[in-house]
Amino acid sequence: MRVLATRKVLFDLRTLRNPLELITSSLMELSSTTQSEIRLTLDALMVLTNGIRQSGIDLRSTLDDRGFSRAPDASAAAISRLTSRLEGLRPLVETLSEMEDVAAMARVNEELNELDVRPSIVEHGGVGPHIHWTPATATFDDQVMTDMLMALAQELCDNGTIRFGRCGADDCDDLFYDGTRNRARRFCDDPKCASRTHTADHRARQSRAREAPGKK
Ligand SMILES: [Zn+2]
Ligand SMILES: [Zn+2]
Numbered sequence: 001m002r003v004l005a006t007r008k009v010l011f012d013l014r015t016l017r018n019p020l021e022l023i024t025s026s027l028m029e030l031s032s033t034t035q036s037e038i039r040l041t042l043d044a045l046m047v048l049t050n051g052i053r054q055s056g057i058d059l060r061s062t063l064d065d066r067g068f069s070r071a072p073d074a075s076a077a078a079i080s081r082l083t084s085r086l087e088g089l090r091p092l093v094e095t096l097s098e099m100e101d102v103a104a105m106a107r108v109n110e111e112l113n114e115l116d117v118r119p120s121i122v123e124h125g126g127v128g129p130h131i132h133w134t135p136a137t138a139t140f141d142d143q144v145m146t147d148m149l150m151a152l153a154q155e156l157c158d159n160g161t162i163r164f165g166r167c168g169a170d171d172c173d174d175l176f177y178d179g180t181r182n183r184a185r186r187f188c189d190d191p192k193c194a195s196r197t198h199t200a201d202h203r204a205r206q207s208r209a210r211e212a213p214g215k216k
Contacts, residue, residue, distance in 0.1 A: 035158075037130075039179040040066060041151035047189065049093045050174045052086055059083060063144065069125070074140035082141035089148075094175065101160035108153050115146050169193035170200075 044066040051057025059079055063071040074082075092107050099107075116134065123129045133146045155163065167174045167188035174188035187194040 035179075038151045038154055038158075039177065041147055042155060042177040043179070044068075045093060045148045045152070046175045046177050048086055049090055050188070052083065052090060053094075053173075059086075068144060068147075070140050070143065078140040081139070082144055085141055085145055089145075096161050096164040097166055097175070099161050101156060104161050105153075105156050108149060108156060111149050112153060115149060116142065117146055117150065167193050169197050 044063065047062060047066075048057065048059065051059075051062065059082060060071050060074065089111065092104075092111070096104055116138070118135050119131050119133050120135070121129050122132050133150045134143045138146070163178045163183060165176050165178050165185060167176065167190075168186040169188075172188060172190070172193050174190070174193075176185060176188050178185035187197070
């Protein structure tokens, strides 16, 4: 996908009047397409890891919702293998936010070594050309694990571990991937975590104001 997008930049350069503006806009497009793919995949990894920890997640429908097109037809055996493989990956995913980049990279390399990564460029379902990391004959669990680890590898190269976080609400341990531009995310997907914490902060400010009137 990167190669194809770069070729498009060169092509447009020859035909357009303002090359600089074009380079800027094409590079933005380039990074946002790749990044949104990575973001979706890492988001799915966080949601699945949280779900597996609380042992209350429908793996199949969660993956289906997040664009894993083989999920509805995956065999029960593949879903069950995937559950235990994600459980195996959980210690790594849970510590990403506290890990040094180098240590995280070494761990992801270990995981990648176990996989049969065989990339190819494909075009299907109205989506433009993009890379699949496993052949169509791969099992569903191999495909998902490879997609997750390749997204993780790409993220570590681009940003290190800085975008991995844990919910800031007092009684929630859920993990998240922070895909916001300015890395402003503090809470998991559950809107209750943010509102509960904001209410608590507000009450704390009010009671401080009552204790020390005139002091803001
Ligand atoms: Zn595809
Ligand atoms: Zn939370």
